[in-house]
Amino acid sequence: EVRLVESGGGLVQAGGSLRLSCRASGFSLNDYAVSWFRQAPGKEREPLSCISAIDGDRYYADSVKGRFTISAENVANTLYLQMNSLKPEDTAVYYCATESYCIFSQYDHWGQGAQVTVYS
Numbered sequence: 001e002v003r004l005v006e007s008g009g010g011l012v013q014a015g016g017s018l019r020l021s022c023r024a025s026g027f028s029l030n031d032y033a034v035s036w037f038r039q040a041p042g043k044e045r046e047p048l049s050c051i052s053a054i055d056g057d058r059y060y061a062d063s064v065k066g067r068f069t070i071s072a073e074n075v076a077n078t079l080y081l082q083m084n085s086l087k088p089e090d091t092a093v094y095y096c097a098t099e100s101y102c103i104f105s106q107y108d109h110w111g112q113g114a115q116v117t118v119y120s
Helices: none
Strands: 003-007 010-013 019-024 032-040 044-050 058-060 068-073 076-082 094-100 105-110 114-119
Touching: 003 094, 010 105, 019 032, 019 094, 019 114, 032 068, 032 076, 032 105, 044 068, 044 076, 044 094, 076 094
Parallel strands: 010 114
Antiparallel strands: 003 019, 019 076, 032 044, 032 094, 044 058, 068 076, 094 105, 094 114
């Protein structure tokens, strides 16, 4: 069974950093496009970043480009999202997910989510 488990969320002051982890099981990360998205209360799901399984290219939403970095450690089968210069508007539940391709929002599997709260 495909399983994704996020960790590393928490409460952080604006301007600070967090590193989210996503441990995958039941599949190899390099077999799929792997992504992060977030959803805040009352808002629609927002794609953030993706690694292509085809060529390893990284993609970022404009809202996080230059602040967030996606990476994967294949041996550990773990996906990461390094989040720097956090803003209150980054407050949301963050999810890792698989996609067939890096086309954003068309997810096949995702985890339980990790709460990130940024205060000023």
